[in-house]
Amino acid sequence: MLHLFGATVFWLILSSDNIAMRTYLDCIPCFMKQTLATGRVATSDELLIKKMLDVIGNKIASFSVESTPPEMGKIIYRTIREMTGNNDPYKNQKAIHIAQALKLYDSLQEHVNTSDNKLLTAIRIAIAGNVIDLGMSKPFDMEQDLLTILGQPLAICHLDAFKSTLATAKSILYLGDNSGESVFDKILIEAMQKPVTYVVREHPVINDVTMEDALASGIQEVASIISSGSDAPGILLNDCSDEFSHAFENADMIISKGQGNYETLSEAKRPVFFLLKAKCHVIAHHLGVNENDIVLKDARV
């Protein structure tokens, strides 16, 4: 039991090697907000969106706080797909963000090449890409936010552990998050100079990167690409394919991008490094940082 915001939050150990952040009650109104926001992207039929809110509202009672937010995310986005027939509501926005990021690619690459600390600069760029998040209903300006984050101190910086794990790693599993951010991930993958397997979602969910989006981002030029096997906006180990599970268990190093992957893997007993921007107060408090802080965190610390 963890006391946070004057609230009592329950934790459950799911297995000996994976404990994940659980859902805070604060996430529940946010589930409804996400349903509304994505519903409005998927359809202009407000009465249909009301029905989606009805469905998700009804599911709250059966949703345990011992589950993680991406478990509900999976239900929300699947419900919206099924009720609207729109398989990929954010398809256009994803393509725009990938195109915007690709325009920045050469200058970012140059920025790394001329940097005194190439690896840290590439890590910062990968974190900066995490501002692209359409699940958060917050506006962002890709170029401006990139400049801000490149000069922002890391609130948690386990760089030494990252470097030493990287030095001996023969295989790296890289868990992607948002489309567009994927182009920034490419910069870090290149800087690491190791064999990398990049993980995408099995089906479109929010604006998370899928195989199609990863290919549009050019990831295939620097890494092999596999799917998690799941359409959850995070890594639910029980919901993933055998191929993914095998890769997860055997990778020498795992890089996990963004909040959704953090929510499901926050206490995984694997060499996972979380690269993210804390975009909501729940995640920020769980990490012990301020909202909008950027983080490079070793899961084992």
Add this chain to the structure above:
Amino acid sequence: MLHLFGATVFWLILSSDNIAMRTYLDCIPCFMKQTLATGRVATSDELLIKKMLDVIGNKIASFSVESTPPEMGKIIYRTIREMTGNNDPYKNQKAIHIAQALKLYDSLQEHVNTSDNKLLTAIRIAIAGNVIDLGMSKPFDMEQDLLTILGQPLAICHLDAFKSTLATAKSILYLGDNSGESVFDKILIEAMQKPVTYVVREHPVINDVTMEDALASGIQEVASIISSGSDAPGILLNDCSDEFSHAFENADMIISKGQGNYETLSEAKRPVFFLLKAKCHVIAHHLGVNENDIVLKDARV
């Protein structure tokens, strides 16, 4: 049908003389947020609060967008009272706000007395009191916000209609909103120099003013006080007492404070004047003003 925010909003004419603002889908996540916020004031038992969220989540399907937000508000706050046994979660905060406002009373009275436009100054003070709202989860600083609002232009200012209606009015019905704000209402009631009946909620709901709160605010010194007969955080005419309904139908002038009363009476065909601060984007858009604007609006215009 009204198109707003790219959304289609349905309106229903309930009766020939009362059309009210209906619920926008944007209000639904906010219902859950209010449940969580008030649940946490009423109890520290997070599992019990989860059950409240389950109950309210389940009620969304049966809640029509043709209803008004205070109809759901009534259900939410009644649910919290029943599940926690806490009949008045905001009791302490209400007492604090009334005490804070009473400390300002003499200087506000002096401010009116030395003003070139006593009535408008008293109206501004009554609107300024509307910053006190614990249903909105927004922080406020009573003294600072008061100073800001006293110098802020009214985004809608039907002062001439207010003056002419007041000039011939023999009876005024004044619909209270928040506790503490009630002290500021007293200033306006005194400035109007007419017989006033002040309306309170029948039972505690959010921090809305009840008979006990009105008495603590000194309203009995300047007006008679009646209850609406309802525990909704707005005026649901079908839910009100005969005494209130008679007063509502026969008053020469009605002053309606705050968002909850506006949501239920926005298109009443009675001489209603709305005095409020637009504290959320839904209300602001419905009024055609910006969020945080202040308004003196004649319902008949």
